[in-house]
Amino acid sequence: MQSHPPTPAILHIAVDTPLHSRVGALLSYQHSQQLPPGSLVRVPLGRRELLGVVWDAPPPARALDASIPLRPIACALASAASEAAPGLPPQPPPLSPLSPAWRQLVAFAARYYQRSLGEVATMALPPLLRKTSPAQLQRRLQKAQKSTAASNSKSGNSGKSGKQALAQTLAQAPATAPPLSDEQAAVCQRILADAGPFLLYGSTGSGKTEVYLHIAHTLLSAQPQAQVLVLVPEINLTPQLLARFEARFCPQWGAQAVVSLHSGLTEAQRLNHWLAAHLGQARIVLGTRMAILASLPQLALIVVDEEHDPSFKQEEGARYHARDLALWRGKHEGAKVILGSATPSLESWHACTTGRYQRLDMPSRVGAAALPQVRLLPMHQWPKNTWLAPPLLQAMTKRVERGAQSLVLLNRRGFAPVLFCADCGWKSDCPHCSAHQVFHKSERRLRCHHCSASQPVPRHCPSCGNADILPLGAGTQQLQEALEQQLRNVQRPDGQPARIARIDADTTQGKDQLQQLLADMHSGAIDVLVGTQMVAKGHDFRRISLVAAVQADAALYSSDFRAPERLFSLLLQAAGRAGRDAQFMAAQSSQAQMWVQTHQAEHPLYQALQAHDYPRFAQQQLQERQEAGMPPFVFQALLRADAKTQEAAQDFLRTAAALGQALAAAQGVFIYPPIPLAVQRVANIERAQMLLEAGSRTALQRFLQAWQPSLHQLRGQHKSLVRWLVDVDPQSL
Ligand code: ADP
Ligand code: ZN
Ligand code: ZN
Numbered sequence: 131m132q133s134h135p136p137t138p139a140i141l142h143i144a145v146d147t148p149l150h151s152r153v154g155a156l157l158s159y160q161h162s163q164q165l166p167p168g169s170l171v172r173v174p175l176g177r178r179e180l181l182g183v184v185w186d187a188p189p190p191a192r193a194l195d196a197s198i199p200l201r202p203i204a205c206a207l208a209s210a211a212s213e214a215a216p217g218l219p220p221q222p223p224p225l226s227p228l229s230p231a232w233r234q235l236v237a238f239a240a241r242y243y244q245r246s247l248g249e250v251a252t253m254a255l256p257p258l259l260r261k262t263s264p265a266q267l268q269r270r271l272q273k274a275q276k277s278t279a280a281s282n283s284k285s286g287n288s289g290k291s292g293k294q295a296l297a298q299t300l301a302q303a304p305a306t307a308p309p310l311s312d313e314q315a316a317v318c319q320r321i322l323a324d325a326g327p328f329l330l331y332g333s334t335g336s337g338k339t340e341v342y343l344h345i346a347h348t349l350l351s352a353q354p355q356a357q358v359l360v361l362v363p364e365i366n367l368t369p370q371l372l373a374r375f376e377a378r379f380c381p382q383w384g385a386q387a388v389v390s391l392h393s394g395l396t397e398a399q400r401l402n403h404w405l406a407a408h409l410g411q412a413r414i415v416l417g418t419r420m421a422i423l424a425s426l427p428q429l430a431l432i433v434v435d436e437e438h439d440p441s442f443k444q445e446e447g448a449r450y451h452a453r454d455l456a457l458w459r460g461k462h463e464g465a466k467v468i469l470g471s472a473t474p475s476l477e478s479w480h481a482c483t484t485g486r487y488q489r490l491d492m493p494s495r496v497g498a499a500a501l502p503q504v505r506l507l508p509m510h511q512w513p514k515n516t517w518l519a520p521p522l523l524q525a526m527t528k529r530v531e532r533g534a535q536s537l538v539l540l541n542r543r544g545f546a547p548v549l550f551c552a553d554c555g556w557k558s559d560c561p562h563c564s565a566h567q568v569f570h571k572s573e574r575r576l577r578c579h580h581c582s583a584s585q586p587v588p589r590h591c592p593s594c595g596n597a598d599i600l601p602l603g604a605g606t607q608q609l610q611e612a613l614e615q616q617l618r619n620v621q622r623p624d625g626q627p628a629r630i631a632r633i634d635a636d637t638t639q640g641k642d643q644l645q646q647l648l649a650d651m652h653s654g655a656i657d658v659l660v661g662t663q664m665v666a667k668g669h670d671f672r673r674i675s676l677v678a679a680v681q682a683d684a685a686l687y688s689s690d691f692r693a694p695e696r697l698f699s700l701l702l703q704a705a706g707r708a709g710r711d712a713q714f715m716a717a718q719s720s721q722a723q724m725w726v727q728t729h730q731a732e733h734p735l736y737q738a739l740q741a742h743d744y745p746r747f748a749q750q751q752l753q754e755r756q757e758a759g760m761p762p763f764v765f766q767a768l769l770r771a772d773a774k775t776q777e778a779a780q781d782f783l784r785t786a787a788a789l790g791q792a793l794a795a796a797q798g799v800f801i802y803p804p805i806p807l808a809v810q811r812v813a814n815i816e817r818a819q820m821l822l823e824a825g826s827r828t829a830l831q832r833f834l835q836a837w838q839p840s841l842h843q844l845r846g847q848h849k850s851l852v853r854w855l856v857d858v859d860p861q862s863l
Contacts, residue, residue: 138160138161138162138163139160139161139162139163139164139165140158140159140160140200141158141159141160141161141164141165141171141184141203142156142157142158142184142185142186142187143156143157143158143159143171143173143182143183143184143185143203144156144182144183144185144236144246144247144248144251144252145157145173145175145180145181145182145248145252146180146181146246146248146249146251146252146253147175147180147246147248155246155247155248156185156187156247156248157173157175157182157248158200159171159173159200159201159202159203160199160200160201160202160203161202161203161206162202165184165206165227166184166227167184167185167186167227167230167233168183168184168226168227168228168229168230168232168233169183169184169206169207169227169228170182170183170184170206170207170225170227170228170255170259171183171184171203171204171205171206171207172203172204172205172207172260173201173203173204174201174203174204179204180252180260181207181252181255181259181260182203182248182251182252183228183233183251183255184227185233185247186230186233205263205264206264207225207259207262207264207267225267225271225405225408226408226409226427228408228425229425229427231427231462231463232254232425234462235423235455235458235459235462235463236250236251236254236423238455238458238462239423239448239450239455240448241835242450242831242858243448243449243450243856243858244834244838244856244858245447245448249447249448250423250448250450253420253423253447253448254420254423254424254425255404256397256400256401256404257397257400258397258398258400258401259401262401270401270402270405271405271409274402274405274406274409274411305377305378305381307340307343307344307347307378308340310337310340310341310344311337311494311496313332313336313337313491313492313493313494314337314340314341314344314492317330317332317341317490317491317492318341318344318345318348320488320490321341321345321466321468321490322345322348324488325466326460326466326467326468326487326488327457327460327461327466327467327468327469327486327487327488328466328467328468328469328487328488328489328490329437329469329470329471329474329478329479329481329482329487329488329489329490330468330469330470330471330490330492331471331472331474331489331490331491331492331744332470332471332472332491332492332493333472333492333493333494333495333501333706333742334472334495334501334702334703334705334706334707334710335495335496335499335501335670335706335710336472336492336493336494336495336496337492337496338435338470338492339371339374339435340496341468341470341492342360342433342435342468342470343374343375343378345431345433345466345468346358346360346375346379346414346431346433347378347379349430349431349466350379350383350413350414350430353428353430355410355428356413356428356429356430356431357407357410357412357413357414357415357426357427357428357429357430358413358414358415358429358430358431358432358433359414359415359417359421359422359424359426359429359431359432359433359456359465360375360414360415360416360417360432360433360435361417361418361419361421361422361432361433361434361435361442361452361453361456362416362417362418362435362436362668363418363435363436363439363441363442363667363668364392364418364441364667365390365392365394365416365417365418366392366394366644366645367644367664367667367668367669368667368668368669369645369648370669370670371416371435371668372388372390372416375388375414375416376388379413379414383413386406386411386412387411387412387413387414388412388413388414388416389402389403389406389407389412389414389415389416390403390415390416390417391403391404391407391415391416391417391418391420391421391424392417392418392420392421393418393420403415404424404425407424407425407426408424408425408426408427410427410428418441418452419441419442419443419444419450419452420452421452422450422452422455422456422459423455429459429463429465430465430466431465431466431467431468432456432459432460432465432466432467432468433467433468433470434452434453434456434467434468434469434470435470435471435668436470436471436667436668436703437453437469437470437471437474437475437478438471438473438474438475438478438695438699439667440696440861440862443859443861445861445862449855449857449858449860451859451861453469453475453478454859456469469487471699472699472702472703472706472744473698473699473702473703473744474744474748475695476695476748476751476752476755476761476762477761477762479748479752480752480762481762483752495710495712497711497712497713499709499710499711499712499715499722500709500712500715500721500722501705501706501709501722501742502677502705502706502708502709502721502722502723502724503721503722503723503724504705504723504724504725504726504739504740504741504742505723505724505725505726505740506726506728506731506736506740507519507521507522507725507726507727507728507731508728508729508731509727509728509729510729517604517609517612517680517681517727518609518612518613518616518680518727519727522678522725522727523616523617525676525723525725526613526617526658526676526678527617527620529657529658529675529676530617530620530621530622530628530657530658531620531621531622531623532623532718532720533622533623533654533673534673534674534675534676534714534718534720535651535654535656535657535658535659535671535673535674535675535676536657536658536659536674536675536676536677536678537658537659537661537665537671537674537676537677537678537704537707537708538609538613538658538659538660538661538677538678538679538680539661539662539663539665539666539677539678539679539680539682539700539701539704540604540605540606540609540660540661540662540679540680540681541662541663541682541700542603542604542605542606542662542681543568543579543605543606543607543634543635543636543662544568544569544570544577544579544605544606544607544636545568545569545570545571545572545601545604545605545607545608545611546568546569546571546601546602546603546604546605546608547566547568547569547602547603547604547605548566548567548568548569548601548602548603549567549569549576549587549599549600549601549602550599550600550601550602551591551593551594551596551598551599551600552596552598552600553591553594553596553598554591554593554594554596556591556592556593556594556599557602558576560578560580560581560583561583562578562581562583562811562812562813562814563578563580563581563583563809563811563812563813563814564809564810564811564812565578565579565580565809565812567583567584567585568605569587569601569605570584570607570636571601571607571608571611572607574586574587575587580809580812580813581812581813583813604680604681606632606634606636606660606661606662607632607636609632609660609680610630610631610632610660613630613658613660614630617630617657617658622657628657628658629655629656629657629658630656630657630658630659630660631647631650631651631656631658631659631660632659632660632661633647633648633659633660633661633662633664633665634661634662634664635662635664638664647659648669651669651671652671652672654673663700665704665707666700666703666704666707667703668703669707670710671707671710672710672711672714673711673714674707674708674709674710674722675708675709675714675715675718675720675721675722675723676708676722676723676724676725677704677705677707677708677723677724677725678724678725678726678727679701679704679724679725679726679727680727681727682697682701682726682727682728683728683729683730685697686730686733686735689808689863690808690862690863691755691758691760691863692861692862692863694735694751695751697735698735698738698739698744698747701724701726701739702739702742702744704724705724705739705742708722708723708724709721709722726739734747734750735747738750759823761859764823764824764825765823765824765825765826765827765829765830765859766821766822766823766824766830766859766860767821767822767830767834767856767857767858767859767860768819768820768821768822768856768857768860768863769783769786769819769820769822769841769854769855769856770807770817770818770819770820770854770855770856770857771783771804771817771818771819771820771851771853771854772815772816772817772818772851772852772853772854773815773816773818773848773850773851773852774814774815774816774850774852775816775850776806776810776811776816776818778816778848778850778851779804779816779817779818779851780804780806780818781848782844782845782848782851782854783804783818783819783820784804785844785847785848786820786837786840786841786844787801787803787804787820789837789840789844790833790837790840793833793836793837794822794833794837797824797829797830797832797833797836798824798825798826798829799822799823799824799829799830799833800822800823800824801820801821801822802820802821802822802823803820804818804819804820805818805819805820806818807819815852819863821863822834830858834856834858838856841854841856
């Protein structure tokens with residue numbers, strides 16, 4: 131057979147390069163042959179070699195200058211069969227190109243969030259692809275085809291103790307589905323019958339996860355190729371959930387049927403899991419927000435668990451919201467979308483009232499377990515500096531003695547948020563930020579939680595020499611210490627002293643530490659658990675009968691209009707950790723309780739919390755927002771500028787506003803004056819932002835698209851600008 135030399139082709143490739151960061155910009159290369167759109171390649175750029183994706187259309191408007199020869203690509207990662215050297219054994223089929231649906235998702239995300247195609251495409255791919263050679267990738271593919279090599283977190287845990295802890299969790303997860311409750315059955319019926327999207331509004335412990343499992347099982351059984359994506363806020367916090375999915379699906383569909391995708395994986399694991407999803411071997415992908423951009427050629431269902439959780443919004447680079455992308459993706463790929471929460475975001479709640487989402491309710495807890503009784507503890511009855519009220523300590527004591535657990539929530543880590551000199555007023559300010567350095571007692575250091583700068587605690591006041599500098603306010607470290615002190619003579623039923631542990635970012639830096647603490651909590655080795663919001667999320671603890679919130683009021687004074695919503699959901703989620711096991715509670719012959727120490731017991735937020743009345747809270751918040759013209763009734767974006775001086779940052783914003791004024795007026799977009807951020811300076815960089823608001827999403831999008839070129843141009847004229855960015859649908863102001 132005669133073979134013709136292939137005709138050289140021009141490829142248009144999405145590459146992540148800051149120099150060409152305009153939205154939609156593609157770079158052109160040549161190659162010995164045409165590669166289908168979606169093919170993965172590596173291309174030279176300057177002296178570097180970057181990962182790229184062959185894209186559909188030629189670069190718009192910019193005509194190719196035929197006199198400049200195009201550089202050839204460095205290599206095609208998904209090598210076409212024709213590239214196999216003659217005489218070698220037959221190659222496995224090449225990596226199939228990324229699907230048109232995936233490319234549309236990436237293009238939409240890039241456009242909507244004002245980033246370049248190349249950046250979003252690259253971000254969506256496993257980092258190891260940037261370094262893997264075609265031969266290495268081929269070997270990996272071969273292996274993937276032969277075996278079910280997916281490793282999930284089982285091999286992600288390096289330490290022995292963590293592995294054992296996880297093994298225990300796994301052993302507890304049953305492989306067979308329990309019969310659905312009536313509420314669960316009714317909800318499942320609707321989900322299977324209707325198009326959605328659905329908001330599953332179910333109390334904590336109402337069995338939402340069981341609904342996800344049931345729907346996933348039904349869809350996967352009906353379609354042998356179908357895939358399911360489950361998004362969760364943080365996988366490491368809830369190894370239980372992964373265990374439940376594995377226990378339920380792996381016996382039937384093999385070990386590789388369930389894979390996880392999150393930043394805690396090694397690069398090799400992440401690539402393997404990504405490949406398993408792309409090849410269709412993984413039927414269920416359980417991941418954090420990044421997983422929304424995974425390649426899932428046969429996507430049939432997307433679940434966003436705890437859809438209200440702020441962690442679904444990426445707060446750097448491309449600032450996408452995984453829940454919002456999930457809705458877009460579901461619609462465009464014909465996949466069902468279920469958002470689940472006991473405290474839905476006000477955006478989603480509002481979408482149900484306008485009929486855009488279908489709301490499904492599960493008010494009851496599984497197995498007749500009762501929701502905890504909420505007690506507001508007015509703190510003015512005790513001296514000003516009391517931060518654990520005596521009745522609360524007594525209640526905890528009783529729990530320890532009866533073998534029940536307590537959870538204490540304080541959403542501030544460290545020992546004290548600031549050190550203070552009573553003589554001269556000195557405070558432990560961070561030299562690089564407009565923030566205090568936090569006192570970490572165990573390391574005897576002051577540490578800035580914004581820039582991470584740290585230093586030893588001074589022996590004397592650096593300003594007046596006074597030897598008596600004091601911690602002001604309290605963090606989780608101090609709370610733990612105080613509890614250890616106050617409960618030191620309390621005994622568990624086994625005669626052992628009470629054990630107090632802490633879960634926050636400081637005690638869980640090694641992955642195994644967290645697994646161990648969670649395992650100890652599940653086994654009952656811990657009596658009182660102190661922690662930040664990390665302890666409030668999703669855990670199915672079985673023996674907690676008391677949850678307490680300490681110093682929650684602070685959030686009521688926040689300038690961010692979302693603070694009440696966040697506080698309410700944090701407290702209700704925390705409450706939801708108590709009394710999850712009806713049998714255990716019956717044996718305790720006590721009722722599960724949530725105590726909130728407050729100076730604002732009359733506050734409507736607390737009143738709604740006490741009644742477990744999320745709908746009342748949501749309605750009242752939505753009304754306020756409507757009256758004040760805030761999301762979800764308007765749509766917002768932020769233009770942020772960081773510079774050496776606040777003046778320079780604001781200057782950029784003002785010029786940008788002037789350039790956009792006419793466009794904004796035409797689209798009905800309102801541009802607010804620039805202001806400094808709440809924490810104005812971080813790591814010696816001054817930060818400012820400018821709020822943009824519109825009555826419709828489309829108007830805001832049109833304006834942003836039209837405005838963007840001027841911003842890119844403007845950047846060059848502002849030499850002292852460090853960076854600028856657009857945050858669409860910002861989640862914190
Ligand atoms: P949620 O996700 O709403 O907080 P879960 O799905 O974790 O609730 O369910 C809470 C507990 O109830 C879990 O331990 C789960 O195994 C159990 N459970 C859920 N549904 C059922 C059911 N139909 N029958 C028996 N136990 C169930
Ligand atoms: Zn002093
Ligand atoms: Zn700092």
